[in-house]
Each structure stands twice: as C-alpha cells, then as structure tokens.
Amino acid sequence: MKKLSELTPAVNELISRSNRLGADPKVTNYAGGNTSAKATITDPISGKPTSLIFVKGSGGDLGTLKEEGIAVLYTDKVHELKNVYPGEQREDEMVALFDYCLFGKGGAAPSIDTSMHGLVDKLHVDHLHPDSIIAFATSADGPAITKKCFGDEILWVDWRRPGFQLGLDIAKIAAENPNAKGCILGGHGLTTWADTSDECEKRSLDAIKKAEDFIKANGKSEPFGASIAKYKALAEAERRARAAQLSPILRGVASQDARMVGHFTDSDVVLDFIASQSLQKLAALGTSCPDHFLRTKVSPMVLDTEPGADLEQVTARIRTLHEEYRASYSAYYNRHATKESPAIRGADPLIILVPGIGMFSYGKDKQTARVAGEFYVNAINVMRGAEALSTYAPISELEKFRIEYWDLEEAKLRRMPKPKALAGQIAIVTGGASGIGRAIVQRYFDEGACVAIADRDLEGAKKLIAEMGNSERLLAVGVDVTLEDQVAAAVNATTLAFGGIDILVNNAGLSLSKSLVDTTVSDWDLQHNVMARGSFLFSREVAKAMIVQKMAGNILYIASKNAVFAGPNNVAYGATKADQAHQVRLLAAELGEYGIRVNGINPDGVVQGSGIFASGWGANRAAVYGVEEEKLGAFYAQRSILKLEVLPSHIAAAAFAFVAGDLPLTTGSHIPVDSGVASAFLR
Missing domain, CATH: 3.40.50.720 (NAD(P)-binding Rossmann-like Domain)
Structure with a gap:
C-alpha cells in the first residue's frame, strides 16, 4: 500500500500544521487535541473518486505527529454512521464502528473525537485545548463572554462528553452558521474549521490570541487575590533544598497504590498560585478539561504547613493529609460508581502542592510525571483566566467521574504495553x-x-x-x-x-x-x-x-x-x-x-572498557603476572574454571x-x- 503522503498532499499539510500547533503549549497540551484533513483520492478498488478523512489517532501527540499516527477513514462511511446511531445512552458503541469505516490497513486507532472531524462539512478541522479558550469554557458566564469577545465568529456549545453526539452538535452549528469559524466547547476547548489547511490554522491561532487579549483587557489584575504572607516562596536555593528533602516523603505517599516517578516544578506560575488566598477553594474545585484531570486526578493534595516548618512536623502533616485525601477520593468514587464502572484505580494524589516550595507531580514514568505537572500548570492558567473574567466553574463532579472511569479510557489502559522490569524504579x-x-x-x-x-x-x-x-x-x-x-x-x-x-x-x-x-x-x-x-x-x-x-x-x-x-x-x-x-x-x-x-x-x-585498567592498573597487573597488557583479559580468563573473560x-x-x-x-x-x-x- 502506498504511503499516506503519496495518496494526497493533504497528508503532509496536515502533519506540518499539527506539528506547528502542537509545538506551542499555549495552543494545546501534550497529547491533547486533534486535527484532520479531508481529500479526494482514486479508490484502488472502484477506480472512482473517493473522499477520505485523515485524522490524528487515539493517544497521539500533535507536536510529534507522523504518518503512522494518523487514522484514515472513508468520509461517506463516517456520515452513514448517523443512520445507526442509537442515541446518547449507547454512545460508546459508536467507537467500535469506526473500525468499519477505515481505509486500508495499518495506521492509528481512531479517537473518540473522530466524529467531530468527519461530520463537519469542511476540509480541515482543528480541535485544541488552549488555556485562554478553556478559561472562557470554564467561566460561569462562558456563553456571554464568548459572545462579547467573538460575536458570531466563534460560537458556544454547552458541555457534552466527547463522542458521536458532540460531533453531530458541532456539525449542525457549522452548517447553520456559514459565517462561523469555530466554536468553544463548554468546559473543554476549541474547534475551528476551514476549507484550506492554512486558513484553519490561522482561525485557531487568531481565536487563541483574541481570547488572550480579551482576558488581558477585561480581567481583574489579581484574580487569585492577594498572596498569603506565611506562604511566601523561600529563596531559590533554600526552596530547592527543601524540595529535595520533601521529595522522597511525598513520593512515598503518592506511591501507596502503585510505584510512581516524580517531577518538581517551582515556576512563577505555580508559586503565585500556591501562595494565593484562592488556593484551597480552587484546588478543591479541580480541573475541568478532560485531558487535564485524566492526568492530574480531579483535584490535588494541598499541604498547609509553612515553607520553613520543622521537617518532622511537616512529615506528620503530610501523612495525615494523605489519609484524608485517600478517604476523600474513595468517597468520590463510591458516590458515582455503578456496577458497570471499572474498579478504582488508586486513591493517591498525582499532584501535590506545597506552598512556598512548589508542585510535585507523579506518573508511572518520568515523562508521565512531567506531563502531569504541565497539565496542572495549564489548569492554573485556566483558573486564572476564568477568575479574572468571571468565576471558575468546571464541569460537575459526576461528569468528571464519567470521563475518568469511562470504558473507553479503560480500554486505552488495557492496550498499554506491559511495563519493563525496572519501570518506575x-x-x-x-x-x-x-x-x-x-x-x-x-x-x-x-x-x-x-x-x-x-x-x-x-x-x-x-x-x-x-x-x-x-x-x-x-x-x-x-x-x-x-x-x-x-x-x-x-x-x-x-x-x-x-x-x-x-x-x-x-x-x-x-x-x-x-x-x-x-x-x-x-x-x-x-x-x-x-x-x-x-x-x-x-x-x-x-x-x-x-x-x-x-x-x-x-x-x-x-x-x-x-x-x-x-x-x-x-x-x-x-x-x-x-x-x-x-x-x-x-x-x-x-x-x-x-x-x-x-x-x-x-x-x-x-579489562574491557575499564577506566581503572586503562589508567595504569592494567599495565601494573600485567607486569606482576608476566603477561602482555593487551592479553591481560585472556590471562584472567585462562586462570578461571570456566575459561571465559x-x-x-x-x-x-x-x-x-x-x-x-x-x-x-x-x-x-x-x-x-x-x-x-x-x-x-x-x-
């Protein structure tokens, strides 16, 4: 089978656009969002012109997208799924049907957002998670703020869990509003569309920049309130020394259910948030965008001791707060779990905030731990924007649970390769x-x-x-x-x-x-x-x-x-x-x-590769045993029982x-x- 780029130049356009968008953290987060392009090719079976949709596959990353990360589907077959859509109560069944729409073999698995890209009647679609846009999407006054900022160019769609119905909703908006360039998804992110790749990218970037400028021009100067004096950040050297002391203690509590690797962040964004009057209130509300809380859990664990407090007392407080966090997370799970829900995946925090010190994030490996921290920085930026314009109002706890313990997310976890022997060590x-x-x-x-x-x-x-x-x-x-x-x-x-x-x-x-x-x-x-x-x-x-x-x-x-x-x-x-x-x-x-x-x-x-032997020890030992230095390894082998070096x-x-x-x-x-x-x- 031909390479995708040999089928149509639209594939290289899509990859280039995706890589540019994914390279900027203001545009979208790691492994977040998806992009697509539609193009007409000659079907190798019928010989007739056939429309295909090329869309970033499940679990991929825009910034590093390559051909193998793209799912390819027949556009008309994706539209025909409307004829068998059973309704929201059986929404998850639609993902399996995407496999019957695939063109050729290989490629990535289609993501849950494929319908959004396939059903919108435009050649190019971007779906992104920019902090500035999600600030609009999580504001209590989100629809009004969106209207004031964008007029009829970017419209509002109420929160709906990603899936086929959301694709239908967005396609309807695009069809009924020919002058619209995209929409903000409540609690979630941004979708834009256009008939050329360049125009689609421009619409995405223009919308993000316009939202950023709107927040700067209309937002409060101190959205988190004044800093609390006792939580003032320690000087950098002292702060990082303290963080090093706390790291193994915190990793231990974050690894009660599964061994974790940690990452530390003490950027100004983090230090400003964790010293603010709003810390406890906003941390308790948790993140909103599905990509955020899937990697950070619905809320972080927040330490409430002063930065320079006695280490033994801080350690005791950490263990108490950890017990409380586990009890709270278990209660959250029990409030919403049904008999069909996957088992609880662990009740330890993935984000721990320590005022005056910084943020500790955790994951199964170093990359996952770092990315979790990056996602929480995204969440802080979102909270700041939403609080600057209005009041931060993330999606409901029930909706978060439905995403976190979604069967489709569980299926992703089951597809993960078996970890290596020392993973997490x-x-x-x-x-x-x-x-x-x-x-x-x-x-x-x-x-x-x-x-x-x-x-x-x-x-x-x-x-x-x-x-x-x-x-x-x-x-x-x-x-x-x-x-x-x-x-x-x-x-x-x-x-x-x-x-x-x-x-x-x-x-x-x-x-x-x-x-x-x-x-x-x-x-x-x-x-x-x-x-x-x-x-x-x-x-x-x-x-x-x-x-x-x-x-x-x-x-x-x-x-x-x-x-x-x-x-x-x-x-x-x-x-x-x-x-x-x-x-x-x-x-x-x-x-x-x-x-x-x-x-x-x-x-x-x-002897082989040894710095000790190369620095003179080899020559000395060779002299002691009366052999040539280059034959010392062989000499050692011959004096052994197995005669092996x-x-x-x-x-x-x-x-x-x-x-x-x-x-x-x-x-x-x-x-x-x-x-x-x-x-x-x-x-």
Whole structure:
C-alpha cells in the first residue's frame, strides 16, 4: 500500500500544521487535541473518486505527529454512521464502528473525537485545548463572554462528553452558521474549521490570541487575590533544598497504590498560585478539561504547613493529609460508581502542592510525571483566566467521574504495553560514566529505570547521556565520592529530578598496584577514601531518603574477588574491597527493618572498557603476572574454571538480577562474577 503522503498532499499539510500547533503549549497540551484533513483520492478498488478523512489517532501527540499516527477513514462511511446511531445512552458503541469505516490497513486507532472531524462539512478541522479558550469554557458566564469577545465568529456549545453526539452538535452549528469559524466547547476547548489547511490554522491561532487579549483587557489584575504572607516562596536555593528533602516523603505517599516517578516544578506560575488566598477553594474545585484531570486526578493534595516548618512536623502533616485525601477520593468514587464502572484505580494524589516550595507531580514514568505537572500548570492558567473574567466553574463532579472511569479510557489502559522490569524504579550508579558503571547504567535504563549517573567526570556522564539519546530518564551528576557535601548534593539532585530513590550502586573505584613496601600512606588513603569512605557516604545519604520514602530499596556494592582473594602487590586495594564487602553485611543487618536489601558483587578483573585498567592498573597487573597488557583479559580468563573473560555486561546482569524482583529474600549476600576463581570462593 502506498504511503499516506503519496495518496494526497493533504497528508503532509496536515502533519506540518499539527506539528506547528502542537509545538506551542499555549495552543494545546501534550497529547491533547486533534486535527484532520479531508481529500479526494482514486479508490484502488472502484477506480472512482473517493473522499477520505485523515485524522490524528487515539493517544497521539500533535507536536510529534507522523504518518503512522494518523487514522484514515472513508468520509461517506463516517456520515452513514448517523443512520445507526442509537442515541446518547449507547454512545460508546459508536467507537467500535469506526473500525468499519477505515481505509486500508495499518495506521492509528481512531479517537473518540473522530466524529467531530468527519461530520463537519469542511476540509480541515482543528480541535485544541488552549488555556485562554478553556478559561472562557470554564467561566460561569462562558456563553456571554464568548459572545462579547467573538460575536458570531466563534460560537458556544454547552458541555457534552466527547463522542458521536458532540460531533453531530458541532456539525449542525457549522452548517447553520456559514459565517462561523469555530466554536468553544463548554468546559473543554476549541474547534475551528476551514476549507484550506492554512486558513484553519490561522482561525485557531487568531481565536487563541483574541481570547488572550480579551482576558488581558477585561480581567481583574489579581484574580487569585492577594498572596498569603506565611506562604511566601523561600529563596531559590533554600526552596530547592527543601524540595529535595520533601521529595522522597511525598513520593512515598503518592506511591501507596502503585510505584510512581516524580517531577518538581517551582515556576512563577505555580508559586503565585500556591501562595494565593484562592488556593484551597480552587484546588478543591479541580480541573475541568478532560485531558487535564485524566492526568492530574480531579483535584490535588494541598499541604498547609509553612515553607520553613520543622521537617518532622511537616512529615506528620503530610501523612495525615494523605489519609484524608485517600478517604476523600474513595468517597468520590463510591458516590458515582455503578456496577458497570471499572474498579478504582488508586486513591493517591498525582499532584501535590506545597506552598512556598512548589508542585510535585507523579506518573508511572518520568515523562508521565512531567506531563502531569504541565497539565496542572495549564489548569492554573485556566483558573486564572476564568477568575479574572468571571468565576471558575468546571464541569460537575459526576461528569468528571464519567470521563475518568469511562470504558473507553479503560480500554486505552488495557492496550498499554506491559511495563519493563525496572519501570518506575530510580537508581544512582556511582562511577557510572565508564566501564562497569556504564554497563549497569545502560542495563538499568534498557529495563525502564530512571538513572542518575554520578561520576567525578561530569562531562563523561553528559556524553554518555547524549550517546543514549538524551532521555529525560537519565541525569548527569558531578560528584567526588570522598566529599560529604557533594555526596549529599548528588542524592538531593536525584530525588529532586525523579522524586526519590530505589537503587544505589556503589561502583566508583580506582586501584594502584604496588608492593607493601612501596605503598604510601597517600596510596592507602586514596583507595580507602574513594571506595570504603565513598560507599559509606553514599549508602548513608541514600538510606536516609529510602527510610522516609517507606518504599524499601536496594543498595549494591561492586566489590571484588580481591575482597577474599590474597594476591601480591595489592594491599591497599584488597583491604578496601574487604571493607566494602563487610559494609554489605553490616548494612544488611541494620537496614533490613526498612525493607532495604544490601548485597554485593565480586567481579574478577574486568579489562574491557575499564577506566581503572586503562589508567595504569592494567599495565601494573600485567607486569606482576608476566603477561602482555593487551592479553591481560585472556590471562584472567585462562586462570578461571570456566575459561571465559569477565565483561562489564556480566556485572550489569548480576546488578540487574539483584534488583529485578526475583530475589526478594536475599540480603547480605555476594555474587561472584569471576568465571570461577577457586581461591575466591565464598566460604
């Protein structure tokens, strides 16, 4: 089958228009809204001219839309669905019928909004969720404000849940008002139409700009009221330090039903809202646009303590408010659920507002958590606009429930791929920019984790992230593991970036191969400071976060066969590795009551990709054993039972096995990954 763009130039026009519209957060939110184009092609079966509708498919994003994200349907078949429409009581049945209207195979699944695009008798249709327009749509005086601003160019449609009937309503308005350029959907968003792609885009942008200008010209200067002095934002450095302290605590309460990743936002928009007199009132009313509350829940959890209050008291208050939030959400579910409703999906908040500090948002992964925060910023902008012009009046609680627990939304969730083994997990890997650490970073990332690469070589960590695609699931943190303040800062940076921490891999290391008599105090101190002291410092700081997070966790030590094997010219390295090995046992005994498991891995020499071996250790060890340096890996392999070289990927596999869930009762243990070195057997 031909590519869509080969069928008609309208497809490329649609993609370009969609990408431009979706790139501007003032126009629409991530994965929100949809666009369409109709075009006539020659039907490959009948050979006759046939009208097709090309429309953004279900779950896609306008800003990144490509051909594969477009659903293609016969326009006449979409219209013929009017003949079998059973009415609003059986509205959901219509979505399944879209499959019988599809042209060809492949492409995206048609969205619930397909009828809006197919039934309107215009070649191009945009449906968007601009903050300024939704401010009109959620104002108590929305119809009058829309009339005053737009006259007869943009009309008003009362709230109706997305579906076939809404498509019929909008098509009727477009047909009966030939001079109209679009309409505002009460509680929801904007729809515009035109006979060319450029004109449709222009109408959308003009309407958004006109609404923005109208709010500026006619709105109150302080729609949220005056700020409350005790909720004044802390200075940036203090604010973000406090946010890092709160992050694991808040993630713990947001993850009672399902493990969440977090995102922190302290933009001026957020800080202004959470310090205002209207915070509690507006937060309780919740969001309105379906795209908003599907990702933020109907309302946030709001902390009511002062920004600099005692942390222990704040923590107690957080836990009390969380219990109240869960009870309130469960009551909301029970008020509206019927025997046909899907089961409750969890009663934890997805948005937590902390006056003077900022907003914490949560999702199953980093992107979802960030997008949830972006959606709540959209909601704040909407509330500001609505309160400036009138009174914020979102759709009813019942309507929100009908959207949140819609069978069609449940079907979307069922279509989601099975999460990877470490999805939702947050890891710090020290010495993660090269060698064993790099391999562990890659394995954890491939298995779905968020990973902080903590390395003295910050540029190396950044380079690795670039090589891995610049994913927002990766964080580069520069740190000297021997310095207490830098270690604490690295852990704080990780919890602030991802919400908390689940896994620590103490991997940073170095080695100097010298005889006893040639080993200096500086040699001894350097190795013990980096590995023994560094592991202690990181384990201590991570344990603090894990304990208040109350989500258990894993601490791993990359020790060495040298922790138990006695070899020549190795006193400082072997002794510090033995120190690390015993830290495993000590911490396992101490942290077990919190569900924190502590284990170790004992590799033999890993030559490939090793920063340690490349920095001189390899040459020294080769000299000790009387082999050429480039053959050192093979030498190590031949002295082992299995005669196989140990690679970074083998260590990464062991590091994955410890944290992936299949060893839940293993703690205080070491796994040798040495191809079998009898003298290093654990006994």
